[in-house]
Every structure is written in structure tokens, then in C-alpha cells.
Amino acid sequence: MTGARETVLSIRDLSVAFGQGPGEVLAVDKVSFYIGKGETVALVGESGSGKSVTALSVMKLLPYPAARHPSGSILFKGRELLSMEEREIRRVRGNDITIVFQEPMTSLNPLHTIEKQIREILLIHQGLAGEPARARVIDLLAQVGIPDPEGRLASYPHQLSGGQRQRVMIAMALANEPDLLIADEPTTALDVTVQAQILKLLKDTQTRLGMSMLFITHDLGIVRKLADRICVMHAGKIVEQGPVERVFTAPEHPYTRALLAAEPKPDPAPPRPQAPVVVKTDDLKVWFPIKRGVLRKVVGHIKAVDGVSVEIRKGETLGVVGESGSGKTTLGLAILRLISSQGPVVFMGHAIQGFKFKEMRPYRRDMQIVFQDPYGSLSPRMSVSDIIEEGLWVHQPNLNAAERTQRVVAALKDVGLDPQARFRYPHEYSGGQRQRIALARALVLEPTFIVLDEPTSALDMLIQAQMVDLLRDLQKRRDLTYMFISHDLRVVAALASRLLVLRNGKVVEEGAAAELFKAPQSDYTRALFAAAFKLETAPEGVVAQ
Amino acid sequence: MDAKAREDFAEAAVDTPAGSLQPLIFRFTLSPLNKRRWENFKLNRRGYWSLWIFLALFVISLFAEFIANDKPIYINVNGHWYVPALVTYPDTAFAKDKDPNLFGTAADYRDDYLMGLIKKEGGAVLWPPIRFSYNTQVSKPPSPFPSKPTWMLTQKDCEFAATHGFAKCGELEYNWLGTDDGGRDVLARLIYGFRISVLFGLCLTIVSSVVGVAAGAVQGYFGGWTDLLFQRFIEIWTSIPSLYLLLIISSVLVPGFFVLLGILLLFSWVSLVGLVRAEFLRGRNFEYIQAARALGVSNAVIIFRHLLPNAMVATMTFLPFILSSSVMTLTALDFLGFGLPPGSPSLGELLSQGKANVQAPWLGLTGFFSIAIMLSLLIFIGEAVRDAFDPRKTFR
Numbered sequence: 001m002t003g004a005r006e007t008v009l010s011i012r013d014l015s016v017a018f019g020q021g022p023g024e025v026l027a028v029d030k031v032s033f034y035i036g037k038g039e040t041v042a043l044v045g046e047s048g049s050g051k052s053v054t055a056l057s058v059m060k061l062l063p064y065p066a067a068r069h070p071s072g073s074i075l076f077k078g079r080e081l082l083s084m085e086e087r088e089i090r091r092v093r094g095n096d097i098t099i100v101f102q103e104p105m106t107s108l109n110p111l112h113t114i115e116k117q118i119r120e121i122l123l124i125h126q127g128l129a130g131e132p133a134r135a136r137v138i139d140l141l142a143q144v145g146i147p148d149p150e151g152r153l154a155s156y157p158h159q160l161s162g163g164q165r166q167r168v169m170i171a172m173a174l175a176n177e178p179d180l181l182i183a184d185e186p187t188t189a190l191d192v193t194v195q196a197q198i199l200k201l202l203k204d205t206q207t208r209l210g211m212s213m214l215f216i217t218h219d220l221g222i223v224r225k226l227a228d229r230i231c232v233m234h235a236g237k238i239v240e241q242g243p244v245e246r247v248f249t250a251p252e253h254p255y256t257r258a259l260l261a262a263e264p265k266p267d268p269a270p271p272r273p274q275a276p277v278v279v280k281t282d283d284l285k286v287w288f289p290i291k292r293g294v295l296r297k298v299v300g301h302i303k304a305v306d307g308v309s310v311e312i313r314k315g316e317t318l319g320v321v322g323e324s325g326s327g328k329t330t331l332g333l334a335i336l337r338l339i340s341s342q343g344p345v346v347f348m349g350h351a352i353q354g355f356k357f358k359e360m361r362p363y364r365r366d367m368q369i370v371f372q373d374p375y376g377s378l379s380p381r382m383s384v385s386d387i388i389e390e391g392l393w394v395h396q397p398n399l400n401a402a403e404r405t406q407r408v409v410a411a412l413k414d415v416g417l418d419p420q421a422r423f424r425y426p427h428e429y430s431g432g433q434r435q436r437i438a439l440a441r442a443l444v445l446e447p448t449f450i451v452l453d454e455p456t457s458a459l460d461m462l463i464q465a466q467m468v469d470l471l472r473d474l475q476k477r478r479d480l481t482y483m484f485i486s487h488d489l490r491v492v493a494a495l496a497s498r499l500l501v502l503r504n505g506k507v508v509e510e511g512a513a514a515e516l517f518k519a520p521q522s523d524y525t526r527a528l529f530a531a532a533f534k535l536e537t538a539p540e541g542v543v544a545q
Numbered sequence: 546m547d548a549k550a551r552e553d554f555a556e557a558a559v560d561t562p563a564g565s566l567q568p569l570i571f572r573f574t575l576s577p578l579n580k581r582r583w584e585n586f587k588l589n590r591r592g593y594w595s596l597w598i599f600l601a602l603f604v605i606s607l608f609a610e611f612i613a614n615d616k617p618i619y620i621n622v623n624g625h626w627y628v629p630a631l632v633t634y635p636d637t638a639f640a641k642d643k644d645p646n647l648f649g650t651a652a653d654y655r656d657d658y659l660m661g662l663i664k665k666e667g668g669a670v671l672w673p674p675i676r677f678s679y680n681t682q683v684s685k686p687p688s689p690f691p692s693k694p695t696w697m698l699t700q701k702d703c704e705f706a707a708t709h710g711f712a713k714c715g716e717l718e719y720n721w722l723g724t725d726d727g728g729r730d731v732l733a734r735l736i737y738g739f740r741i742s743v744l745f746g747l748c749l750t751i752v753s754s755v756v757g758v759a760a761g762a763v764q765g766y767f768g769g770w771t772d773l774l775f776q777r778f779i780e781i782w783t784s785i786p787s788l789y790l791l792l793i794i795s796s797v798l799v800p801g802f803f804v805l806l807g808i809l810l811l812f813s814w815v816s817l818v819g820l821v822r823a824e825f826l827r828g829r830n831f832e833y834i835q836a837a838r839a840l841g842v843s844n845a846v847i848i849f850r851h852l853l854p855n856a857m858v859a860t861m862t863f864l865p866f867i868l869s870s871s872v873m874t875l876t877a878l879d880f881l882g883f884g885l886p887p888g889s890p891s892l893g894e895l896l897s898q899g900k901a902n903v904q905a906p907w908l909g910l911t912g913f914f915s916i917a918i919m920l921s922l923l924i925f926i927g928e929a930v931r932d933a934f935d936p937r938k939t940f941r
Binding site: 333336338357360361364365367368369371372373376377378379380381382387390391394395438441445 | 831832833835836837838839840841842843850851854855858
């Protein structure tokens with residue numbers, strides 16, 4: 001193991017508490033671990049398990065005095081960080097210890113150029129300015145693999161892609177050659193192909209600079225690929241830690257075992273080439289016009305969905321995969337006629353293209369949608385019962401109160417929620433439970449076809465697996481037809497009977513899921529699968545940067 | 546083993562077995578959501594007590610005619626009963642025989658002759674606690690107007706009254722807060738003034754909120770040209786210096802309760818528009834609005850059920866301020882003399898009298914404290930209401 005290695009960071013009995021008096025919440029409870037020089041330690045756990053709070057307390061970035069440390073010590077190269085003066089700790093931050101956050105969209109200042117943001121760090125910690133600073137910025141950008149770094153200096157964050165922004169964040173973190181890099185879910189917001197590139201970049205830089213890394217994630221695949229040691233956090237405590245190989249092969253704690261078993265089991269509904277067609281589109285197009293000038297002349301189109309033909313048969317699940325911006329969600333919305341599109345859409349034998357909102361209403365009962373964000377898709381000001389029964393008011397207005405309640409209760413039972421609690425507000429439920437509520441809202445109308453728009457991507461691993469099981473179970477019981485949109489190929493593999501790979505609004509590949517996963521035909525699909533399942537980067541030119 | 550371990554860490558509510566059904570009748574009689582809001586409201590002790598104090602004051606002031614009036618509540622004479630506080634009687638109604646001193650005009654119950662007559666005939670008279678209305682002139686003052694609150698009179702004041710031909714201290718009517726420079730009882734005017742201020746404020750708030758929310762909703766929901774034109778109009782409208790315009794209009798029109806309401810409404814409706822519009826613009830792209838569209842819910846229902854409740858909480862946070870500013874605007878106009886017609890009871894007029902008569906601090910102090918307390922109560926209530934409507938707020 002790492003006994004001979006020099007210890008860079010050593011955390012002992014660290015606790016973090018928020019609030020005061022009876023409302024006090026212990027977010028982190030007596031956590032101890034260490035990081036050796038050049039070592040990568042992964043901190044794994046569900047959202048709310050206290051992993052980010054642990055990392056932020058190393059930087060002393062918590063909202064003090066609302067947060068307190070009832071116990072513990074954080075030794076960084078023999079110096080105690082917890083008792084350090086604010087002025088001193090500022091010298092450590094961004095110089096000896098740096099951090100890369102999850103959200104590349106918001107962690108860069110949108111009003112400053114990239115050059116200015118990186119130079120600021122160089123100026124503060126190294127006093128570097130003028131021409132040498134500029135050269136160093138270019139050098140850093142080249143290191144993190146930004147093409148044409150000199151030309152990019154004057155770019156603003158919004159002119160870069162998500163992956164490039166995260167690269168800039170890493171460049172900023174590396175600017176002073178830190179001893180410890182904290183990466184707080186740096187790839188969660190990125191596409192799988194970009195994720196693979198970023199992980200590779202982090203790994204390469206680490207070996208080159210010999211720095212230590214504290215990697216926070218909920219994705220066990222990444223841990224296995226990247227980390228030397230792993231700390232599993234649950235409810236503020238580290239329940240297990242040890243070398244990656246040992247923890248993955250012989251987990252000791254039941255929670256670790258549960259986490260490792262949480263991979264969604266692949267058991268998709270079989271393709272049914274004989275079953276009646278539920279949804280059929282032919283050369284479906286969703287083009288958004290680009291208007292320029294005073295007269296708003298149409299100068300071109302953004303082709304969100306460009307000539308996609310889909311055929312979904314009863315009882316099947318069509319998995320739609322692709323990177324963000326590939327038109328997956330737009331395709332789903334167009335099929336449900338929630339945005340305007342060109343090209344015929346046939347739903348259960350009826351051509352519904354060009355129908356007005358009112359004409360669509362009778363069909364809405366049979367086609368439903370579940371959205372990605374369990375926090376945004378439920379009205380925060382309506383009780384769960386009101387949310388679920390809303391569709392009944394529209395489609396079966398002659399039901400009486402008792403019948404409506406019965407339907408709501410039945411739908412809640414179907415998705416495995418306690419119908420007693422139906423008068424509560426959505427915010428009293430966890431993310432997974434909210435997603436079940438959204439599903440109940442769709443199910444209460446007893447639809448034939450449900451568009452599932454990334455219903456699991458905002459959920460923790462354990463909950464994800466539960467959700468997949470639930471969806472599969474419902475499909476079997478009710479003979480539902482799904483269109484499952486996701487960028488998470490493992491979840492898609494667990495559910496999809498047929499697969500549609502989209503890129504830039506066009507179909508790259510289509511076919512039975514089992515065969516496609518085994519033998520992808522196009523380079524793009526192969527790259528996508530490699531990135532998702534093995535976290536491998538693709539040769540240049542196949543995927544976006 | 547795996548399945549077992551997974552169950553152990555599954556979400557708690559998922560594992561609890563579905564219980565039996567609640568009785569279905571509760572659904573409509575109890576409304577648990579509003580009950581919870583009420584509970585949350587009660588948890589804010591300051592707001593809760595402010596509500597009760599304010600309601601008590603308001604309800605009392607609604608019955609001002611029975612508390613401060615120059616007409617008795619009830620007279621029983623010659624076997625008939627009369628309610629002078631509500632009905633106007635000719636003075637001849639109280640006399641058994643024809644009396645040369647009574648002319649059949651509206652009875653003046655502060656007239657010693659009439660009251661003596663009723664007493665002589667053995668009539669029972671029930672007076673309100675304060676025997677002045679807002680426009681009753683005190684007939685026997687101890688000093689020139691404005692005169693001190695009666696309990697503040699010193700021996701020296703009594704001597705002054707006796708030597709200068711004013712009423713002697715022994716035969717004074719009681720003025721709890723003194724009289725103003727028109728010789729009217731300040732407490733009576735305060736009660737009536739409070740009532741008219743609150744009623745005016747409530748009317749203005751309700752009407753301007755309805756107009757403002759509707760305008761904001763239309764702009765936010767439809768967007769585009771509607772929004773653009775409306776916004777430019779509002780920008781021009783709000784750049785008009787409203788107080789000067791109010792002064793001009795109120796000097797042209799004969800000011801009265803409803804005329805003032807209309808004039809103030811011209812400008813007060815704008816305050817909520819931006820807020821509601823922003824909420825609608827934000828809200829119409831939420832996923833749950835999309836979900837409602839996917840359910841086939843119509844536009845009107847989406848506006849009222851999904852978007853308006855969101856906008857209402859933002860509106861709620863502003864309502865106490867709009868209410869207090871409505872009261873303030875009326876007070877300001879009255880203070881400047883452009884408000885309610887002369888003689889009407891009003892807090893602004895009381896303040897301006899306080900300013901004009903610095904030697905009579907009971908005028909200014911009464912005005913100041915009544916307005917300060919009223920506005921504070923309103924703000925406390927508003928804060929508590931706002932918190933109660935916030936579903937994310939937790940009280941610990």
C-alpha cells in the first residue's frame with residue numbers, strides 16, 4: 001500500500017454541524033482518512049451523504065458561522081487548517097489546494113475572458129503579470145487540451161462548450177501546480193464522451209505533476225478507473241475505506257455491497273415486430289428559424305431534429321440515446337405534439353400532425369411524459385393529490401370525488417408510494433419519490449404510451465436501480481409502450497428493446513438493442529459505448545470536444 | 546444478500562406498506578393545505594398577535610357609531626323606543642304634547658332642553674362611552690381650542706378657565722385626548738379616522754392588486770408584442786411624477802372617498818405588474834407547465850392553477866407594503882390638504898393640526914402613534930402571511 005508515501009492531507013475525526021440548538025444537523029460525523037502524495041482518493045456516496053461538505057471543509061469554504069466543526073483536525077502537510085487564520089488559509093487556497101466544481105456553466109465568471117480569469121490566480125499567488133503571465137496561460141490551456149489556446153484567450157465562457165469550460169476550470173486549478181486537487185463531481189454535468197476525455201486529462205496531469213487528488217463522485221465506474229483508494233460515505237460517516245481493488249472485490253459494509261449491487265439489471269422487454277404500431281413518424285423535422293436584422297428575415301435554421309423516422313410497437317421500449325444537444329428531448333416533445341414540427345406523426349392509427357391544442361386533447365390521455373428533473377416537474381404549490389388528479393379533471397370530468405380519490409390512491413400504490421401521504425407538498429419528498437409522483441401523474445390516466453425523458457439521471461444510484469425496476473414492472477403489468485430518452489447507457493441497456501442513436505438531430509444507428517450493444521456499426525456509436533462502459537476516449541474527430 | 550442490502554437502504558416511504566384509506570369526506574371539509582398554512586401562520590407569534598390586535602381595533606372601529614357619537618344609542622320614553630344612533634328623529638317625537646320650543650327639526654341630543662324634557666318624562670337614555678362624533682364641537686371647553694386632554698388639566702388651568710369665562714373644571718365633558726383646533730374630540734376623530742384609513746387602504750390594495758396581477762399575468766403569459774408595448778407604456782406611466790399629478794387632479798375634482806380611490810389607483814396598480822410578469826415569464830417554461838400541457842390542460846386553467854399560485858406568493862410579499870403605502874398616500878394627501886373633504890376625520894389632517902399647533906402635543910403625538918402602530922401591525926401580519934404561504938419555509 002502507501003505506507004512509505006508522504007502523507008499530504010490527513011483528516012481525523014472531522015465533524016461538521018449546521019444550525020444551532022435542537023435544529024442542529026450533523027452533516028459529517030467523525031470522518032477520518034488521509035491522502036498520500038500522488039495518490040487519488042475517491043469519496044463516494046449518495047447526494048446528502050456529506051461528501052461535498054467534507055471537501056469544502058478542507059478548503060474552509062463552508063458558510064461559517066452557520067457551519068461548525070464540533071470535532072476534528074485537518075492536517076495539510078503538517079499544518080492544521082481548521083485553526084488557521086483567514087489570511088493564511090487564503091494563501092493555501094488556489095495555491096496548494098485547488099478545487100474543480102461540478103457545474104462548468106456557473107463556476108466561471110460570465111463577464112470575464114478566460115485569460116483574465118486564469119491570470120488573476122497567477123497574479124494573486126505568484127505575482128505573475130504581463131507577458132510571462134500570458135505565456136503561462138497559453139501553456140496551461142495547451143496542457144488541458146484546448147485547441148488553438150492563443151486564439152481562445154479572448155473568449156468568454158459562453159463561447160466554449162461544457163467540456164471546454166471544465167478544461168478551463170482544470171487549467172485554473174493547475175495554474176499554481178497544487179499539491180492537492182479536489183475534484184467535486186467534475187464530470188457529472190458532462191456527456192459521456194466528454195467525461196471520458198476529462199477523466200483522462202485529470203489522470204494524465206496528475207501523473208505528470210505528481211499531485212494528490214481527492215475525487216468526489218457517485219459513479220462507481222469512475223472510481224474503479226481512476227482512484228487508488230476509496231472512502232464510502234453514508235449519512236455523514238465513512239462506512240468503509242480501503243484500496244479500490246479490495247473494496248470492489250470484497251466489500252465489507254452492507255451499504256457498500258448495496259451500492260455495488262445497485263447497477264440496474266438488464267432485462268429489457270423483447271422487441272415485438274408483430275405488435276401493432278403505437279407511434280410512427282416519417283422524416284420528422286423540428287427546425288428553429290434563425291432570424292436576423294430589423295425585418296427578422298429568416299437566414300437559416302437550427303435543425304434540432306432533422307428527418308427522424310421512428311416506429312414504436314406496443315409493449316416495446318425504444319431507447320433514444322445521444323449527447324446533449326442531439327435532439328433527444330426535442331424528438332420526444334415533437335411526438336407528443338408539445339412543440340411544432342414538420343412531417344407526419346401517426347399515433348395509434350390516427351394522423352395527429354397539425355392538430356390544434358383542443359383537437360389533441362382526446363389523444364393526450366393515451367400519451368404521457370415524465371420529465372428529467374424531479375424538482376421542476378411538480379408544481380411546488382399543489383399537493384400530491386391535486387397534482388395527480390389534474391389529468392382526471394381534463395379527461396374524465398364526470399368522475400365524482402370518491403372515484404377520483406380512488407384513482408389517485410391506486411396510481412400512488414402502483415408506483416409504490418404511501419397513499420396516506422397524498423396531501424403533502426412535493427418538497428416533502430425525496431428526488432426518487434418525486435419521480436414516482438410524476439410517474440403516478442402519468443399513470444392515473446391509464447395511458448398506452450409514455451415518453452420518459454431522462455427519468456433517472458437526477459437520481460442516486462440506489463434509487464436509479466429501484467426506478468428502473470419499477471418502470472419494467474409497470475410495463476409488464478400494464479403492457480405499456482415506452483420511449484426512453486437517456487444519455488446514461490447503462491440504464492438504457494436495462495430497459496430498451498430497441499435503440500435509436502441520435503447525433504445532431506439525425507439518426508446515426510437504429511436496431512434491436514441487444515444486437516446493437518453487442519456489435520455497434522458506426523464509429524460514433526462505438527465511441528459512445530466505449531466512453532460509457534469503459535470510460536475510454538475516442539480517436540479524434542469521432543466525438544465532440 | 547444484495548436484494549436484502551438494497552432494501553435496507555431504500556427510501557423509507559417506499560417501504561412502508563400502503564395504509565388503509567382515510568374517510569373520503571375529509572377531503573373537502575378540512576382542506577389540509579390551508580390548515581397547514583394557518584398552523585404556520587400561528588407559529589409566527591408576532592404576526593399572529595398583530596392580526597388579533599389589528600382585527601380587534603378594526604372591528605371596534607367598524608362600530609364607531611356606537612362608541613363615539615353625539616347621539617344616544619337607545620332612548621325609551623313615553624312607552625316608545627328609539628335608536629337615534631341609526632335613525633334620525635324629529636325632536637317633536639320625544640315630546641308627549643305639543644311643545645312651542647320644538648320645531649320638528651332633527652333632534653339635537655346635546656341640547657339641554659331636549660334632554661331635560663326626556664328626563665322629565667322619565668325616559669331612559671343609553672349613551673355611547675364617548676359622547677362626541679367626529680364632527681361634534683365641544684360646547685364647554687376649559688380653554689381656547691385646541692384644549693388639553695381633561696386628565697391633564699392642572700390647578701392652574703382651572704383657575705385660568707374660571708377667570709377667563711371658560712367652563713369650570715367641575716362641569717367639563719371628558720375629552721380623553723383633548724380637542725383639536727376646531728373644538729372636536731380627538732379620540733372620536735381618531736376612531737373614525739382609523740376606520741376610514743383602513744377601509745381606504747384595503748379597497749385600494751384589493752383593486753390595485755387585481756388590476757396589477759391581471760396586467761402582469763397577461764404580459765407574462767403572452768409575451769411578445771403584448772409584453773413589449775405594455776412595458777413601454779408602464780415605463781412612461783411610472784415616469785410621471787405621481788404626487789404632483791394627484792395634487793392637480795384632486796384640486797380639479799371634488800375630492801371624496803371614491804374619487805381619491807380612483808385617482809390613487811391610476812398609479813398604484815403598476816407596483817405589482819413587474820413582479821407578476823416576471824413570475825409568469827419564469828413559470829411558463831417550468832417542466833410542470835409542460836407536464837400540464839401534456840395532460841391537455843387548457844391555457845386558462847394553467848394560468849389560474851399553476852402560474853397564478855406562484856405569482857401569488859410574490860404578490861403576498863408585496864401586499865403589506867402596498868397596503869401600508871396606500872394608507873400612507875391617503876395620509877400624505879390629507880396632510881397637504883388635498884385629501885378627503887374638509888371636516889372628514891382623517892389621520893393626515895390630525896398630523897397637520899399637530900404641525901400647526903406645536904403647543905398642543907396631544908395632537909401630533911396621537912397622530913404619530915396611531916399611524917406608527919397601525920403600519921407596524923400591518924407589516925407584522927404581512928410578514929407572517931408571507932411565511933405561511935411559503936411551502937419551503939420550515940419553522941423550528
